[in-house]
Amino acid sequence: MLNGEKLTLGLESTCDETGAAIVAGKTQLLANVVATSMDEYARYGGIIPEIASRAHLESFLPVVSKALDEAGVKLADIDQIGVSAGPGLIGSLAVGIAGAKALAVATGKPLYGVNHVIGHLAVDQLVNGDLDLPAVGLVVSGGHTNLLLITDFAAPDGIRELGGTLDDASGEAFDKVGRVLGLPYPGGPHVDRMSREGNLGAIDFPRGLAGAKYAKTHPYDFSFSGLKTAVARYVSQLEATPEVRNRPDFTEDFVPAREGKPWLPVADICRGFSESVNDSLVSKTMRALTDFEAKTLVVGGGYSANSRLREWLTEECTSAGVTLRIPPLKFCTDNGAQIAAITAEIAGSIDPSRPDFSPVSALELTRVIV
Ligand code: KG4
Numbered sequence: 422m423l424n425g426e427k428l429t430l431g432l433e434s435t436c437d438e439t440g441a442a443i444v445a446g447k448t449q450l451l452a453n454v455v456a457t458s459m460d461e462y463a464r465y466g467g468i469i470p471e472i473a474s475r476a477h478l479e480s481f482l483p484v485v486s487k488a489l490d491e492a493g494v495k496l497a498d499i500d501q502i503g504v505s506a507g508p509g510l511i512g513s514l515a516v517g518i519a520g521a522k523a524l525a526v527a528t529g530k531p532l533y534g535v536n537h538v539i540g541h542l543a544v545d546q547l548v549n550g551d552l553d554l555p556a557v558g559l560v561v562s563g564g565h566t567n568l569l570l571i572t573d574f575a576a577p578d579g580i581r582e583l584g585g586t587l588d589d590a591s592g593e594a595f596d597k598v599g600r601v602l603g604l605p606y607p608g609g610p611h612v613d614r615m616s617r618e619g620n621l622g623a624i625d626f627p628r629g630l631a632g633a634k635y636a637k638t639h640p641y642d643f644s645f646s647g648l649k650t651a652v653a654r655y656v657s658q659l660e661a662t663p664e665v666r667n668r669p670d671f672t673e674d675f676v677p678a679r680e681g682k683p684w685l686p687v688a689d690i691c692r693g694f695s696e697s698v699n700d701s702l703v704s705k706t707m708r709a710l711t712d713f714e715a716k717t718l719v720v721g722g723g724y725s726a727n728s729r730l731r732e733w734l735t736e737e738c739t740s741a742g743v744t745l746r747i748p749p750l751k752f753c754t755d756n757g758a759q760i761a762a763i764t765a766e767i768a769g770s771i772d773p774s775r776p777d778f779s780p781v782s783a784l785e786l787t788r789v790i791v
């Protein structure tokens with residue numbers, strides 16, 4: 422307890438970030454410590470689960486100790502513990518859950534195995550206060566692109582999945598396009614940066630699941646794989662031309678660089694691609710807000726760092742009279758605060774997880790706790 426408020430320890434190990442955070446009450450963040458193994462994957466071009474699991478094992482206790490120090494509390498002061506139980510990489514989740522179970526047994530405090538993705542939305546409450554519900558939630562993380570309707574985080578049917586991507590997540594599509602264009606890994610932030618230098622309309626790419634045909638069958642779903650293929654085709658057609666192949670700097674073994682492959686119109690491709698992805702995200706999100714008469718939009722996940730998405734949603738929400746809630750960037754990527762936030766939100770209304778719970782790699786977004 423701290424000044425009569427319950428202390429929640431939130432533990433995160435879904436993917437490549439090991440996080441621990443401490444929250445007093447439902448909204449007061451006392452500490453938030455994150456270690457990442459992201460740098461180890463640049464040379465592989467993707468996360469290697471075994472490396473990530475080992476990194477969690479190395480970082481878990483140091484990260485928890487640091488969070489306790491920063492908050493100025495002892496482990497015995499913690500009232501409840503939350504840990505990511507999914508969705509995510511099984512090995513990574515297992516390390517965090519094993520650590521969390523050990524802490525729960527040692528302290529005798531209740532343990533909640535919570536939904537990492539819902540944490541991406543709940544974390545906004547630590548910064549901007551209680552959310553006005555019902556709210557539409559747009560989850561745009563490395564692995565997810567989903568629209569949710571939230572009426573109550575803790576009620577059995579309080580979270581409804583309206584739709585989601587049928588193939589790639591938006592961040593994943595950005596990473597893949599980054600690779601095709603010769604940008605460093607992960608490509609998302611680089612494609613975003615380059616897109617700001619490109620010209621709108623220079624290259625148009627198709628929108629997935631758009632138009633009247635899909636308005637009935639997939640009103641809130643996304644698809645980015647056709648778009649990704651269209652970009653790859655555009656690039657390979659250009660790279661098959663003699664103008665490009667005869668350039669002195671052309672090579673099949675290009676090493677990723679900040680500006681990407683010099684023989685491609687990288688900025689214009691990024692602009693056209695980004696416009697297509699964000700057009701889908703914004704138009705379907707705004708439709709969900711209208712259809713369900715929600716006046717609050719909360720956005721979470723690493724892709725919410727995307728500059729065009731932020732700008733576009735700000736414009737649309739302002740004109741629609743919708744309150745837009747996007748947490749600051751440091752809370753958008755994986756962290757313990759998101760887990761502490763969702764745990765603190767539900768702990769008063771839901772029983773702790775059973776002692777034998779284990780990670781669920783494809784945990785449904787409507788299940789807030791395992
Ligand atoms: O939520 P997150 O940190 O990881 C998961 O929990 O899965 O999301 C990471 C994803 C990556 O695909 C990354 O490239 C993308 O978000 N991303 C971006 C930007 N910043 C991060 N994509 C586009 N524009 C950005 N500015």
Ligand code: ZN
Binds near residue numbers: 435537541562722
């Ligand atoms: Zn995440």
